[in-house]
Every structure is written in C-alpha cells, then in structure tokens.
Amino acid sequence: MVLHANRVVAASPAARSEGVEPGLRRRDAQARCPEAAVLPADPARDARVFEPVVAALDALCPRVEVVAPGTVAFATRGPGRWAGGDGALARQAGDLLAAALVGRAPAAGGGATVAVGVADGAFAAWCAAGDAADRAGPVPGAVAPLVVPPGSTPAFLGSRATATLADGAALAGSGSGSGSGGSAAFAGAGAGAGTSGTTGGTAGTGTAAPAAGLAALERTIGVLHRLGLRTLAAVAALPLADVVGRFGPEGVLLHRLASGLDPRPLSARRPAPELAVAIDLDPPVERVDTAAFVAVSLADDLTAALAGQGLAATRIVVTAETEHGERLERAWRDEGTLGPAAIAERVRWQLDGWLSGPPATRPTAGISRLTLTPAEVVAARGRQLGFWGGETRVDERAARALARVQGLLGSEAVLVPEQRGGRSPSDKVALVPAAAVDLTEARPAARAGYVAEPWPGQLPAPSPAVVPADPPVVELRDAAGDRVRVSGRGVLSAPPAEVDPLGGRSRAVTAWAGPWPVDERWWDPRAHRRRARLQVVVDDGTAHLLALEAGRWSIEATYD
Amino acid sequence: MFDDGPVVARPAPDLRSLGTRARPLTLGAERVLPALPVLAPLLPGRGLRRGSTIGVSGPGATSLALALVAGASQAGSWVVTVGVEDLGFVAAGELGVDLERLVVVAAPPPGSWGTVVAALADAFDVVIVRTDHRIRGSDARRLAARARERGGVLCRLPGRGRWPEPADVELTVTAATWAGLAPGPHGAGRLSARRVEVVRSGRREAARPVRAELWLPGPDGAVAPVAVRPAAASPTTPTTPTTPTAPAAGGLHCPQAWVEPSRTA
Incomplete structure (x- = not known):
C-alpha cells in the first residue's frame, strides 16, 4: 500500500481484499493487513x-x-x-x-x-x-x-x-x-x-491538485451539499442561469459536470517534440567564418527535422554561448520561411555583429555552443511570389538586407515610421523598430490619413523637413536686444529681430508669424507642456520653427 | 450565334504601363527610376538613373532630396535613410514619399559605415545618406560599384562629412524665398510656399548646367514649376502649376520654365 500524509492513497488488490481502503489511517491499515x-x-x-x-x-x-x-x-x-x-x-x-x-x-x-x-x-x-x-x-x-x-x-x-x-x-x-x-x-x-x-x-x-481553483470548487461543493442538493441529479436540475448568478464560474463547471458534460473539450494535441538543435564546439570557435560554417550544417539539421514534421520556421532564435558563460540571443523573423542557407546567413550576421562590436559588449572567449530554436513554425506549404504587386523579390531583398543591418547595428537601429496623432511634427510620426513589424505586409499605420482625429492646434502644412530630436536652445531678441517673451495671453513682448546662434552665428529675422500657444496635457502634471510657437524667416532665406517653453527658446524644426 | 458585336479596341493606358513593368528586356536607357515630372528636366534621363549618385545641397536640400525620391517611392521602390536622424517624416509624406516603404537606419559607427551602406545599397532602390565623418576613398568606390551593379540610387544629403569625389549629378539650391508671412510688426500669416532656384551640375551628360525655378512646395503643397513668363507670379497668390511642354525632337530639351544660365547670362 502507498501512503501519503499518514493516509492510504492506493493499495494492491491483495491488501484491498483484507479491508485496506484508500483514505484509511496508517495504523488502521496496518492493523487490517500487517x-x-x-x-x-x-x-x-x-x-x-x-x-x-x-x-x-x-x-x-x-x-x-x-x-x-x-x-x-x-x-x-x-x-x-x-x-x-x-x-x-x-x-x-x-x-x-x-x-x-x-x-x-x-x-x-x-x-x-x-x-x-x-x-x-x-x-x-x-x-x-x-x-x-x-x-x-x-x-x-x-x-x-x-x-x-x-x-x-x-x-x-x-x-x-x-x-x-x-x-x-x-x-x-x-x-x-x-x-x-x-x-x-x-x-x-x-x-x-x-x-x-x-x-x-x-x-x-x-x-492532481492545481491548488487555488480546486479549493474554491470544494467550497462550492460544500455549499451545494449544505443547501440540500445531495445528488448530482438535483444539481443538474438547477437552472444554469441561477447557478451562474449564485456561484460564478465554479458553479458553471460543477453544473456541467453534474449534467454529464465536460468542462472543456479534450485537447487533441500531442506535446510538441523538442525541435531545437544545438552543437557544442570543442575547441571553441573564435572566428565568424568557422562559426558560420558550423551553422550551415546545424541549420540543415533543423530544417530537416522541421520538414519531417511538415513544418517550416518563420522565426528562429539563435543562441550563442561562450566559454565564459556570455550569451547572445537574438530572434530572426522571415515571412518567407527560413531555409538552411538563410538561417546560416543570419547566424553569420549575428555573430559578425557580436564579435566585431564595441569592446564593451564583445565576448571575451570563443563560442562554445550554438543553439537554433524554432520559435514560430507554420505548416510548410512552399511559397508563391507575387507577379504584379504584392510580395515581390524586391521586398524580400530589402527584408534580408535589413536583417543583416540589424545584426550589425542592433534591432533598435533599424526603424520604420508610423503615423501617430499629435500637434508637433515630432509627435505626428513615431519610429518603431522594423523587427517589430512585418515589412512584407501592407502597413496602413504608415499611410497618410491613418490618424483621422483632427488634433486642433497642430502645425499646418507644409511641414518642416528637419526635426531635431534634441532641439538646440537659442536666444530670440528684439530690436532693443532684450529676450522676446510671450505673455499669458499669447502676446509677444516685442517683434523679434535676431536669432542667436543659428548655423554658428547670429541671424536677423526678416519675417515672422505667430505666436501660436500650445497647451498640451494640462490634466497630467508630469506630461503637461505649455509652449508658444513662432515661424521665423531669417536673412539667409531659411525658415525655422521656434518654440518658447519654460522661458527658453529653441529651434523645434527647420523648413529645410 | 456567337456574335457579341464588334470588338472595340479600348485605350488601356494602365494595361500598357503594366506591360512595360512586366517586360523582361531592360534597355540601358530604361534603367531609370521615375521622378516627379516637375523634376524630370533637371535629371539626365528624366529620372533617377540606376547606379548613379545624386548630391543635393543648399537651403532646402532636404526637401529637394525628398521630392527627388518621391516619384520612385510612389512607383513602388523602397527608400532607406542612413544617418538622417532628424528627418521630418510628415514633410516626407507631404512631398510624396510613401512612408510604407521608408526605412530609417541610425548612423552606423565610422568603422562599419561602409558595410552597412553597401548592404543597404544591395537591396534598396534608393539610399539617402548623410555622414558626419570623412568617407574613405575605398568605401566610396566600393559603394559606387555596388550601386552600379545592383542599380540602386545613392542620394547624398549635406553633412559634416566630406565625400572624396563629387556625385554624378549635383543639384544645388541657389536661392530660396518663403511666401506666406505678412510683412510688418504683427506676425500675421504663416509659411505657405517656397520658391527655389535649383542649378544642376555634374559629370558626363549632367555636366551641362541647367537652372530651374520651382515651388518646393507650392501653395497647394505639391512641388510645381514656376511659370517664368508671363510676368513673375506674386509669391502670395497661388499659381497654377504649368506642366512642361512635350520634349522637342533631338538635343537636350529645355522647356519654357527651364532656363539655361548660359542664355540668361
């Protein structure tokens, strides 16, 4: 007999014939069948x-x-x-x-x-x-x-x-x-x-005891019992709506069980076999070429294993480990299902970027283990390239070049624009990592008109062609040489006469328009921004968008 | 019994353009990416010749570069920018660049600059590049060779970095005037249009200088030629864009709106 917590949980037929029952205490069980x-x-x-x-x-x-x-x-x-x-x-x-x-x-x-x-x-x-x-x-x-x-x-x-x-x-x-x-x-x-x-x-x-949910169920069963519902027929006879109202999801589950239904359909899936392939490199590999050579055969193994299951990988995680335990892991995505050559190429790019990267992130020892894990697989159907439009060879080539550059510079260095709402030119379009989007699909988020909301107070067209991420601070002075200010009512203290510095020297303002006050997110003390904008044209013919915020003027954008 | 009436040959310009795109044979002169019609007279081959390098400079260079690649972008080419972190994407969209096929790559460190740009030139039709470091002669030559082989177009924006050799086509904005701001001490109006003068110089067939006056952009937001004659349009009144007349037979065509400096000087 098998005991757990001093109680019999299972007993052999011989023991059972002597009267040993599951749930019996150890002392009683041994008394019945020593x-x-x-x-x-x-x-x-x-x-x-x-x-x-x-x-x-x-x-x-x-x-x-x-x-x-x-x-x-x-x-x-x-x-x-x-x-x-x-x-x-x-x-x-x-x-x-x-x-x-x-x-x-x-x-x-x-x-x-x-x-x-x-x-x-x-x-x-x-x-x-x-x-x-x-x-x-x-x-x-x-x-x-x-x-x-x-x-x-x-x-x-x-x-x-x-x-x-x-x-x-x-x-x-x-x-x-x-x-x-x-x-x-x-x-x-x-x-x-x-x-x-x-x-x-x-x-x-x-x-079998997924603890918390089971405890709740047992409580509910106890309540049902105390309510006088002693048989499953009585439980099943209750209207389902009332059971939901009184007992919630536990009640529904018990009601289904009592009615002879199942809480969930049987999961008709075998556990996924381990598809990752790995190779230990001894001696450790110091050169990218050698690693890439090994990666080719590893990729061959992986694609063969996947093909045996009728699968193809669309996303692969390449993990390289060094002798000193450093680890570089990067996921590669390709809609065109990655073949052995493509996988090997990506391993090469990734290692290239790692081994020839800045000394701070460069590994200190040779690569001792290389693992390829298929993170996303699809049924292998082959693929059809578009004839006119749609997916073309050009898109595929571009996607591959981007994957390579991501390997060299990191995935955060390759970005694509997406339309966002906003009032300033830097808010209207945001950059998202190219690795996060599927470039071979149409991307409506990048199209003009994706943001339909009006955003009152936004900068009108034409928009500035140069929008610095970190607007340079300048001084805007009037004819008397004093800093131009904007009052709380949006009135300039004096017409602006000079911007300093602009392209390394002071420039005279020849024409200007504004100011346009912008008061954004006044309901959020941390994100609140209050600005006044001014368009100026200076004496070399260039036009700029100046912004006054917290008493300081800066060049928010340039109409280059 | 099968008479469904006479077969009418209908003009199908769309079908014809599709046929052109699908034609397998590519002649040398066809290795040109389309440019906006208004910019075509400035460019040898009336478009962006594949494998060539175009440099832009002067006030408004960024807008000019965006307008240059807009035609190709609208026709389906992918555009990538390298090291142009402060690009105004709203402006790019307004000038006609399709943001769906625009990719932005951060400035690579000088050591891997050549590798990154060469990898991008391999796959992208148009690469807009700006550098703040000096380009090695070997990098520049390798890039030019790669562009020639793959048929990409390299567009250089002015930066602090120097290129060892000039571009095939150099477009310089020599003058730019903004319209829309009212004169006087009231700060009325807003920037609405810019009139620029662009001069072309370059090598080989681009060596002959061409000068053009453009709205970049015009009051309606589009890039348009400036009508030189009759009397110069007032910058504040909207002008109707005049399209260049059909090319005359033979020789380099100079439509009315385009004046060669040699004739005016």
Whole structure:
C-alpha cells in the first residue's frame, strides 16, 4: 500500500481484499493487513513506471491523455468505430493495459486491477471505470468494462452523491475532458511500483491538485451539499442561469459536470517534440567564418527535422554561448520561411555583429555552443511570389538586407515610421523598430490619413523637413536686444529681430508669424507642456520653427 | 450565334504601363527610376538613373532630396535613410514619399559605415545618406560599384562629412524665398510656399548646367514649376502649376520654365 500524509492513497488488490481502503489511517491499515509493504507516495516514480503502460495503449488509439499516473483518458469516437463498438474497444484497452502492467509491476504479482469505463464525458467515464472496478472487487487483471450507452449519462450520474464532484473537479483541473457529444473512455489502472494496484480514481485525488481553483470548487461543493442538493441529479436540475448568478464560474463547471458534460473539450494535441538543435564546439570557435560554417550544417539539421514534421520556421532564435558563460540571443523573423542557407546567413550576421562590436559588449572567449530554436513554425506549404504587386523579390531583398543591418547595428537601429496623432511634427510620426513589424505586409499605420482625429492646434502644412530630436536652445531678441517673451495671453513682448546662434552665428529675422500657444496635457502634471510657437524667416532665406517653453527658446524644426 | 458585336479596341493606358513593368528586356536607357515630372528636366534621363549618385545641397536640400525620391517611392521602390536622424517624416509624406516603404537606419559607427551602406545599397532602390565623418576613398568606390551593379540610387544629403569625389549629378539650391508671412510688426500669416532656384551640375551628360525655378512646395503643397513668363507670379497668390511642354525632337530639351544660365547670362 502507498501512503501519503499518514493516509492510504492506493493499495494492491491483495491488501484491498483484507479491508485496506484508500483514505484509511496508517495504523488502521496496518492493523487490517500487517503483511503489506508500506511505500511513500512518489508521483514521479508513478509517472516513470506508468509511461510505458500508456505507450502500449498507443497501439489502439492515437490520442491518449494521462490525467495522473494510473489514470488515462482517451476519446472513443474514432477508435471505437475501428474496434467494433465501445464495448469491444474498452475490453481491448483493458487487456492491453493489463498485459503491459504484468511486465511492469512484478511485485504486485501481475496483480493490478484495470478497469475501463465509457460514457459521454470524461467525468462520467471515470465514474463508470470506478463502478466497473467496484463491481468486480479487488481482483488482479482487467475487469469487465462498464459502458454507459450514449445519451443515458445524466441518468447514470444522477443518483451519485454531490461530493463525487470533488473528484470530477480534480479531473477537470488536471485538464481532461472529451469532445462535446463524443464519448470518452477512462481507464483506471493501479500502477505504484512495488505493491500498489487499485482503480485509477482514488490514485488521482492525491496528486492532481492545481491548488487555488480546486479549493474554491470544494467550497462550492460544500455549499451545494449544505443547501440540500445531495445528488448530482438535483444539481443538474438547477437552472444554469441561477447557478451562474449564485456561484460564478465554479458553479458553471460543477453544473456541467453534474449534467454529464465536460468542462472543456479534450485537447487533441500531442506535446510538441523538442525541435531545437544545438552543437557544442570543442575547441571553441573564435572566428565568424568557422562559426558560420558550423551553422550551415546545424541549420540543415533543423530544417530537416522541421520538414519531417511538415513544418517550416518563420522565426528562429539563435543562441550563442561562450566559454565564459556570455550569451547572445537574438530572434530572426522571415515571412518567407527560413531555409538552411538563410538561417546560416543570419547566424553569420549575428555573430559578425557580436564579435566585431564595441569592446564593451564583445565576448571575451570563443563560442562554445550554438543553439537554433524554432520559435514560430507554420505548416510548410512552399511559397508563391507575387507577379504584379504584392510580395515581390524586391521586398524580400530589402527584408534580408535589413536583417543583416540589424545584426550589425542592433534591432533598435533599424526603424520604420508610423503615423501617430499629435500637434508637433515630432509627435505626428513615431519610429518603431522594423523587427517589430512585418515589412512584407501592407502597413496602413504608415499611410497618410491613418490618424483621422483632427488634433486642433497642430502645425499646418507644409511641414518642416528637419526635426531635431534634441532641439538646440537659442536666444530670440528684439530690436532693443532684450529676450522676446510671450505673455499669458499669447502676446509677444516685442517683434523679434535676431536669432542667436543659428548655423554658428547670429541671424536677423526678416519675417515672422505667430505666436501660436500650445497647451498640451494640462490634466497630467508630469506630461503637461505649455509652449508658444513662432515661424521665423531669417536673412539667409531659411525658415525655422521656434518654440518658447519654460522661458527658453529653441529651434523645434527647420523648413529645410 | 456567337456574335457579341464588334470588338472595340479600348485605350488601356494602365494595361500598357503594366506591360512595360512586366517586360523582361531592360534597355540601358530604361534603367531609370521615375521622378516627379516637375523634376524630370533637371535629371539626365528624366529620372533617377540606376547606379548613379545624386548630391543635393543648399537651403532646402532636404526637401529637394525628398521630392527627388518621391516619384520612385510612389512607383513602388523602397527608400532607406542612413544617418538622417532628424528627418521630418510628415514633410516626407507631404512631398510624396510613401512612408510604407521608408526605412530609417541610425548612423552606423565610422568603422562599419561602409558595410552597412553597401548592404543597404544591395537591396534598396534608393539610399539617402548623410555622414558626419570623412568617407574613405575605398568605401566610396566600393559603394559606387555596388550601386552600379545592383542599380540602386545613392542620394547624398549635406553633412559634416566630406565625400572624396563629387556625385554624378549635383543639384544645388541657389536661392530660396518663403511666401506666406505678412510683412510688418504683427506676425500675421504663416509659411505657405517656397520658391527655389535649383542649378544642376555634374559629370558626363549632367555636366551641362541647367537652372530651374520651382515651388518646393507650392501653395497647394505639391512641388510645381514656376511659370517664368508671363510676368513673375506674386509669391502670395497661388499659381497654377504649368506642366512642361512635350520634349522637342533631338538635343537636350529645355522647356519654357527651364532656363539655361548660359542664355540668361
């Protein structure tokens, strides 16, 4: 028998026949069956032993979900038709599992009980498996399966106690379920290494516990019980809308379980195989050429592995590590699905940028490990280049050149403009990293007219062609040589006469217009900006946009 | 029974231009990126000749460069700027550059400048570049060779850096006058239009100087030629853009609006 926290969680058929029950205290269990070996609960060991057993089931049905070591679920709709009905499928599954267990749990004397239940939902199937095991009693090997006919699942569940839902909730928490309307089979098999052997149900409760959600569910079950809803039929008879109103999402889940439905459809996906490829370089590589040469074969491996799965990578993370533990990781995106040559090229660019970069960021040792991880994969369909318009060779070439420059200068050095609303020329268009957008697609955000809002008080066209990021501070003086000021009412203290310095010297103002006050974000003390703008033309014919903010004039932009 | 009436040959200019674009054979003279019609007379080949270098300078050089590449950008070419951090993108859009196909690359450090610009010249039709450091002769030659081979156009903006050799075509803004600001002490009006005089010089076929007067931009926001005769338009009144007349047969064409300095001097 297997104990956890001084309670029996699983017991072999032999022990069960002596009266050892899950949930019993250690002292009582040992009193009833002193010969039984006592083992601590170890989910990892259970999973390790159970894995080959699940693999045996692969011969029968393709999508097997392990709920907990000892309990598996699978959808029966497809395999059932192939095996000749749900009953035949359940029997075959039971036999397969029993045969697999004989080899795996020798200490149990080939003695684990395997029970299979089939019903419309995973929870009901699990109850059916428990019933099948109870009906047969603690005997080793596969017992006769219990198949609930389609449509009669609510009736099958109806008479059960509300507390059964707690187990159902634990199942739901561990992510099982079946396709809506399709039936599911539950196979419970005892699988502790050593002496255990029981139906899957009780083995599941101890281990599968996504803690917080489960506690809430158990509270709700307690409330239902105290409200006098003692059977699942009574719970299922409640109007769903009232259950939502009173109990929220937990209530919905329990109501669905009680009605024989599943909280979620069964996930019909195998875990993604490990697709990353890596190579250890010994001796470490100091030169980019050598690394790129290695990258070619590595990229070949990766594309071959992906092609075997019918996939192609659109985004690849290249990780290089040095002997001293430095690490450079960069993601590369290409809509045209990266081939081996393209991947190798990117590795080369990335290492090029790293090894020939500024000394502060340059690695101090040779590269000892290179890893390629496909971060985004798509089904490999080949690709079609546009004939007129759309995706063209030119776009592809441009995207590749940009990827190269990103490798040399960093991805933040390559930017593309996007329209934003604003009043000043620097606010109207923002630059975003090219790596963050897809250049081969149309980008409406870059088109004029993308921002439809009016932005009153914005600078009218024509716009200045030069907008410095850091506007140079200047002095704007009137004819008397005093600084020009703008009053709170937006009136200049005197006509401006001279801008100093402009292009290294003082310039006389020949014409001017303004001032135009701009009071932005007055509701936010930190982002609040209050400015007055002035257009001036100076004596060399150039026009500038001056801004007065916090008592200082600066050249916000130049109409070059 | 299959008579659906006479087949009418309809003029299909769109189809014809598509046919031109899809034609596999490319003659030397066709290796020209389109330029705005108003700028065509300033350029040898009436467009941006692929593989050439164009330098702009003078007051309004940035706007002139943007207007130069606008035609190519509208026709589908990608434009990249290198080291032009303070470009006004709103102005670029107003002058006709398609911001969907504009990429901005920060100024590379002098050591990798040549590599970066060469990589971009490989793939982009138009590279607008400004440098604040001296360009090595080897870098410049490599870049020119790359542009010739790949058919890109390099547009130089004035910066602190010097180029070892002059561009194939040099466009210099010799005079610029803004219109729209009312004279007097009231600060009325706003900048609305700029009249510039552009002089072309350069090498080979661009060596013959051409002078042009342009609105950059005009009161309606578009780049337009200035009508020289009849009487000079007042800068404040909007002028209707006059398109240059069709090219005369033979010889370098100089439409009315374009006056060669040798004739006026």
